[in-house]
Amino acid sequence: MRVGPSQEEIRRSNLGALLRSVHLHGAMSRADLTTSLGLNRSTIGALTADLAAAGLVSEEVPQEQRGRAGRPSLVVRPESEKVYVYAFAVEVDRIVAARVGLGGVLLDRYEAARGRGEQDATAVVAPIAEFVRKVQAGVDTNAPGARLIGSGAAVSAMVRREDGFVRLGPQLGWVDQPLGEAIGEVIGDGRPVAVRNNADLAALAEHTRGAAVGCDNVVYLYGDAGVGGGIIAAGRPVTGHGGYGGEVGHMVVNPVGKPCSCGSHGCWETEIGEHALLAAAGRNPSAGREGILAVVDAASRGDATAQAAVRQVGDWLGFGVANLVNIFNPEMVIFGGTLREVYLASAAQVRSRLNRNGLPACREHVRLRTPQLGDDAALLGAAELAFEPLFADPLDPP
Amino acid sequence: MRVGPSQEEIRRSNLGALLRSVHLHGAMSRADLTTSLGLNRSTIGALTADLAAAGLVSEEVPQEQRGRAGRPSLVVRPESEKVYVYAFAVEVDRIVAARVGLGGVLLDRYEAARGRGEQDATAVVAPIAEFVRKVQAGVDTNAPGARLIGSGAAVSAMVRREDGFVRLGPQLGWVDQPLGEAIGEVIGDGRPVAVRNNADLAALAEHTRGAAVGCDNVVYLYGDAGVGGGIIAAGRPVTGHGGYGGEVGHMVVNPVGKPCSCGSHGCWETEIGEHALLAAAGRNPSAGREGILAVVDAASRGDATAQAAVRQVGDWLGFGVANLVNIFNPEMVIFGGTLREVYLASAAQVRSRLNRNGLPACREHVRLRTPQLGDDAALLGAAELAFEPLFADPLDPP
Numbered sequence: 001m002r003v004g005p006s007q008e009e010i011r012r013s014n015l016g017a018l019l020r021s022v023h024l025h026g027a028m029s030r031a032d033l034t035t036s037l038g039l040n041r042s043t044i045g046a047l048t049a050d051l052a053a054a055g056l057v058s059e060e061v062p063q064e065q066r067g068r069a070g071r072p073s074l075v076v077r078p079e080s081e082k083v084y085v086y087a088f089a090v091e092v093d094r095i096v097a098a099r100v101g102l103g104g105v106l107l108d109r110y111e112a113a114r115g116r117g118e119q120d121a122t123a124v125v126a127p128i129a130e131f132v133r134k135v136q137a138g139v140d141t142n143a144p145g146a147r148l149i150g151s152g153a154a155v156s157a158m159v160r161r162e163d164g165f166v167r168l169g170p171q172l173g174w175v176d177q178p179l180g181e182a183i184g185e186v187i188g189d190g191r192p193v194a195v196r197n198n199a200d201l202a203a204l205a206e207h208t209r210g211a212a213v214g215c216d217n218v219v220y221l222y223g224d225a226g227v228g229g230g231i232i233a234a235g236r237p238v239t240g241h242g243g244y245g246g247e248v249g250h251m252v253v254n255p256v257g258k259p260c261s262c263g264s265h266g267c268w269e270t271e272i273g274e275h276a277l278l279a280a281a282g283r284n285p286s287a288g289r290e291g292i293l294a295v296v297d298a299a300s301r302g303d304a305t306a307q308a309a310v311r312q313v314g315d316w317l318g319f320g321v322a323n324l325v326n327i328f329n330p331e332m333v334i335f336g337g338t339l340r341e342v343y344l345a346s347a348a349q350v351r352s353r354l355n356r357n358g359l360p361a362c363r364e365h366v367r368l369r370t371p372q373l374g375d376d377a378a379l380l381g382a383a384e385l386a387f388e389p390l391f392a393d394p395l396d397p398p
Numbered sequence: 399m400r401v402g403p404s405q406e407e408i409r410r411s412n413l414g415a416l417l418r419s420v421h422l423h424g425a426m427s428r429a430d431l432t433t434s435l436g437l438n439r440s441t442i443g444a445l446t447a448d449l450a451a452a453g454l455v456s457e458e459v460p461q462e463q464r465g466r467a468g469r470p471s472l473v474v475r476p477e478s479e480k481v482y483v484y485a486f487a488v489e490v491d492r493i494v495a496a497r498v499g500l501g502g503v504l505l506d507r508y509e510a511a512r513g514r515g516e517q518d519a520t521a522v523v524a525p526i527a528e529f530v531r532k533v534q535a536g537v538d539t540n541a542p543g544a545r546l547i548g549s550g551a552a553v554s555a556m557v558r559r560e561d562g563f564v565r566l567g568p569q570l571g572w573v574d575q576p577l578g579e580a581i582g583e584v585i586g587d588g589r590p591v592a593v594r595n596n597a598d599l600a601a602l603a604e605h606t607r608g609a610a611v612g613c614d615n616v617v618y619l620y621g622d623a624g625v626g627g628g629i630i631a632a633g634r635p636v637t638g639h640g641g642y643g644g645e646v647g648h649m650v651v652n653p654v655g656k657p658c659s660c661g662s663h664g665c666w667e668t669e670i671g672e673h674a675l676l677a678a679a680g681r682n683p684s685a686g687r688e689g690i691l692a693v694v695d696a697a698s699r700g701d702a703t704a705q706a707a708v709r710q711v712g713d714w715l716g717f718g719v720a721n722l723v724n725i726f727n728p729e730m731v732i733f734g735g736t737l738r739e740v741y742l743a744s745a746a747q748v749r750s751r752l753n754r755n756g757l758p759a760c761r762e763h764v765r766l767r768t769p770q771l772g773d774d775a776a777l778l779g780a781a782e783l784a785f786e787p788l789f790a791d792p793l794d795p796p
Contacts, residue, residue, distance in 0.1 A: 240727020247724040329638020
């Protein structure tokens, strides 16, 4: 155990904190940085100079102060066009590839349909390779100072944290697929690709830049064909020993329930996943997002079958939420993916069940919310993950 | 946000780390401290001198080196007899009060029966006051340098973290009781008493000094009339926004289950609490620990009714454990209180259900264990909590 940082470590930590500030909040004046970081003006000046020399930030006189008398407070701006990461999202129906600049700016975005039933991770590599080729051929990345920091990927599956190996992705039809390695070969920069479960990364993104900024205890639920969870406790992700935690969709809520794709019975996702709502509404259980939207729309127009189906699924949704509220005492629960639509259509059932099953002390301050970042939340979370090593050591990242 | 510690903060952090080391591991040589803290010999010497001057540690030549030639490596020992905290445990059947010395040494211990049905926190204050009076009249505490650091209390209830106010303790028959304030008045040292849920503190103690040392992801289950949980994720307790998290006993596992004391139905504790096993075995459901031991004993001697009851409860025990394993991906699950006996008698059922309902990646490395610290785990956790401020600032604690 090493205790007490050296001067060099303190400087590195200060550089990281400054860079992270402009990454999160966008351009900031030196005066604001001085206040928010609790460092003095000259230290901020020196740190900024180092980051600027490394091509990570630029400084300028703000537009409104130009031509005025007196010494202006310079504005420190992240070099979003030059300093970037690759971010990928592998979902049931689509593959998204993006280039995200420092500051969380989406620079390029590319989306391809994914053929259901592709049981091999290498099948997703083709569209990713195409995107990377396009980007590498592009003008921007050849601009002086353009610099790739790393890569991150979100996948709706259980992922081994250490090497991005997918253990199980029932909705993708994947078992034991070396996704991290496959993407790493395409990028070819020699750095490992950070791969995580998509709900974990969507939770990270909403916590960092979305609905849950400032909330230290958050349960994020993501629904499509399956149901995943991303948990933040005391400000940090709960991912467990191997990185497989947060599998709230496989919390058994109904001991006499239906078989689940995981091999168990009565898992929460058998009651609130897309199939469950579609089947209850008498529709094609594989109709996916379009089908869910159609059921919710029918319910809003008074279709009795659709309304009953929405109420039933909403009740089960509240049932599991109550369990998680009793376990985590969160400030916020966020409903993402198609659970957003299901929650909005059944908020009364969800709240009613939460009030019946949730302990008052655990539920009294909880807010039920929809995501702010939309369908790219996991993609943006993958970008945040890829930027992390830069903040740990801005002048000498891995 | 303040970034980068001052020299004074670094020194304080080093003093805390050194003191925590001898608190956790007992007497250590300067040489071992140098290695484990990653500081040089002269720094260790200076820090030790400061702590010794403050009466927190003493230094001596180890017995086996006395009279030998050469310069011996001094041994740094926590002043366990002089530097102490008060620790209390308020349980359904008993109240335990203790004085615990630095290093986790139990100096005095006092136990009183608690009358079931005492619905007022002030009723527990009488035995605590008696204990404190005895201690204060004792010789040891009047010895030169004897010093009270603070107080902690464990209670089988939901506790508001900020002031130790008990919101709900169904098994105690408590609603809205100012336990922290009541104990604080008895101690009369002007410091707030840190109060937490007993399962949270037992988990902390097992993580610090017991079965889960070195495990960063732990689920601790405590059973008596009710069932509580203490969760450690990524090395830190999961207590939620207000401190009420970990109420795993009120995870609903049986939607058509029995009414629970919390007002809900089918909570896990209705299936695995003491009442459930006793009722299933055809015994008096209020027979408590003695009754549980009798059922387990009867099952081991071949009583078919008792065996069936143990199997049934063991299956439900595994059911909830599987849910928690899928959510937390822990390295270890610990069964405390009377769940220890239930688990030992039904380990096959628990493991079988865990294998059926738990996702392979989440359960593959999980170890199922019994506590190492016995029935005083929560008490010892309360002592750890009370010592915390000392490690944050050893020379000037609150």
